[in-house]
Amino acid sequence: MGSIRVGAVLAVGTTLLLATACGSSGGHSTAGGTAPGAGGTGPAAPASSAAPKTSAAVVDIEPKSGTQDAAPSAFKVGVTSGRLTAVTVTDKAGQSVPGAIAPDGLSWLPTNPLAVSDSFQVKADAADQNGVATTATSSFSTLTPTRTSRSQDNVVTGSTYGVGMIVSFDFGMQVKNTKAVADAITVEASDNSQVKGHWMGNGRLDLRPENFWKPGTTVKVHVRLKSVEVSPGVYGNSDRDESFTIGRSQISTVDAAAHTMVVQRDGQDVETIPISSGSNDHPTYNGTMVIEAKEGTAHMTSASVPGLKPGEYDLQVPHSMRLTDSGTYVHGNNWSSHATFGSENVSHGCVGLEDAPGDQGGPDTTAAKFYDASMVGDVVKVVNSKGAAVDPDNGLSGWNMPWSTW
Numbered sequence: 001m002g003s004i005r006v007g008a009v010l011a012v013g014t015t016l017l018l019a020t021a022c023g024s025s026g027g028h029s030t031a032g033g034t035a036p037g038a039g040g041t042g043p044a045a046p047a048s049s050a051a052p053k054t055s056a057a058v059v060d061i062e063p064k065s066g067t068q069d070a071a072p073s074a075f076k077v078g079v080t081s082g083r084l085t086a087v088t089v090t091d092k093a094g095q096s097v098p099g100a101i102a103p104d105g106l107s108w109l110p111t112n113p114l115a116v117s118d119s120f121q122v123k124a125d126a127a128d129q130n131g132v133a134t135t136a137t138s139s140f141s142t143l144t145p146t147r148t149s150r151s152q153d154n155v156v157t158g159s160t161y162g163v164g165m166i167v168s169f170d171f172g173m174q175v176k177n178t179k180a181v182a183d184a185i186t187v188e189a190s191d192n193s194q195v196k197g198h199w200m201g202n203g204r205l206d207l208r209p210e211n212f213w214k215p216g217t218t219v220k221v222h223v224r225l226k227s228v229e230v231s232p233g234v235y236g237n238s239d240r241d242e243s244f245t246i247g248r249s250q251i252s253t254v255d256a257a258a259h260t261m262v263v264q265r266d267g268q269d270v271e272t273i274p275i276s277s278g279s280n281d282h283p284t285y286n287g288t289m290v291i292e293a294k295e296g297t298a299h300m301t302s303a304s305v306p307g308l309k310p311g312e313y314d315l316q317v318p319h320s321m322r323l324t325d326s327g328t329y330v331h332g333n334n335w336s337s338h339a340t341f342g343s344e345n346v347s348h349g350c351v352g353l354e355d356a357p358g359d360q361g362g363p364d365t366t367a368a369k370f371y372d373a374s375m376v377g378d379v380v381k382v383v384n385s386k387g388a389a390v391d392p393d394n395g396l397s398g399w400n401m402p403w404s405t406w
Helices: 178-183 366-373
Strands: 008-012 015-019 058-062 076-080 083-091 099-101 107-110 119-127 133-141 167-170 185-189 195-199 204-209 218-224 229-231 234-236 239-246 250-255 260-265 268-274 287-290 293-301 314-322 329-333 351-354 379-383
Touching (some): 083 099, 178 204, 185 204, 293 329, 314 366, 329 366
Parallel strands (some): 329 351
Antiparallel strands (some): 076 107, 083 119
C-alpha cells in the first residue's frame, strides 16, 4: 500500500497555502510561516505566511521505535482525533507486509501475524477532521522463540483418502490461544466446500466439511503457525502447505444385530459380508467411524483396552484397520469357526471378518479382500449394537457431531 500525502489548504486573502506534516510516533504536523509582528512599526508579514497549524490527529505505533524482541501480537497502529490515510510496513528484506486500515479509519492490522525473528519499518499517515496531516514512524524487531509446540497432522501430501477423512492436528500440549491457532490453519477444497475446525479438548484440532467429501476433490491444507503464540511464551513450529485427493466413496454399514456388513461403493451396494461384532459383554460402539490406519498384522492384547483384564487375549491379528483410538478395529478373525460369521457376536468390541490361520491371514479371504479394497478415510457405520455411541474425539469420529455445534 503506497503512502498518501495529505495536506490542508488554508486561504489567506486570495492566496492558497499548503500545510504539510512530518513527525515520529505520536507526532503532530504544523504549517510553516512567520507570524506577523505584534505591535510597533515593524514590517507587515508576507502574504505567503500563515499561523502555525498542528494536526489534532495523534498516531500511535506499538512497539515504540527502537524496541527489540517484541512479541508479534504487540504490533498495533492506531489514531485518535483523526483517521489513518496510509500505512506502510516493510520487513528487513524490504518486502511489504500486507494489511488494511479498518473501515472506521482508526486502526490498521496486518493480514497475517508479523513474522518472528524479523525487523520492521513502519510509516503511518493520518489527518484530522480539518484535513491537517501528521506522520508517525517506528522501527523495531520481533523476538526469536525459545519454545515451540509441535503441529503434527495425519495427512501425507500426494496421498488419496476416503470420503470420511478428517484432518486432525495434535499439538502435544494444551493450547491457550485456540482462536489464533485455528485461524492460522485453513483448508481449501476444489469443490469450494466449507471446511471448519473443532477443538477436541485444547490439544487437538480436527477439520472437516459439513458432509462427506465428494470423490475426486483436491484438498489443500495451509499451515501458518511459526509466528503464532500458541500458549504464553510458546510459538508454533511450522509454516507449510499440504495437499491430498479424495478417492472413490466406500461406506460400509455394520448391522450388529444382523451380523452383516453391507459395503456401498460410489453409492451402490456391492457386497454383504458376514461378520462377528462385539459380544453382549463387550459390544461394539454405535455410530460413524473412519478407518484412521491400515496396520496389517497388529498385536492386540486385552491389557491395552480399557475395562479388560490383562491375559484375556494376546493375539497377532491379520488385516487390521483401526477405527478408534481406544482400540476398535475392523480385522481378520482367524480363530473363530466359519459358522460364527453371520450368526454370533463374539469379539471384544471389534468387527471381525473371516480369515485363514496364521499371523498374516490368507491372501484371498473375506478379510484380505476387504482390507485390500479399503483406504484410510473410508467410513464404517455401526448400527443396532448394544454398545454406547462412539465419542466424536475417539478416532476420526467427528462425523457424529452435528454441523451446528462443530
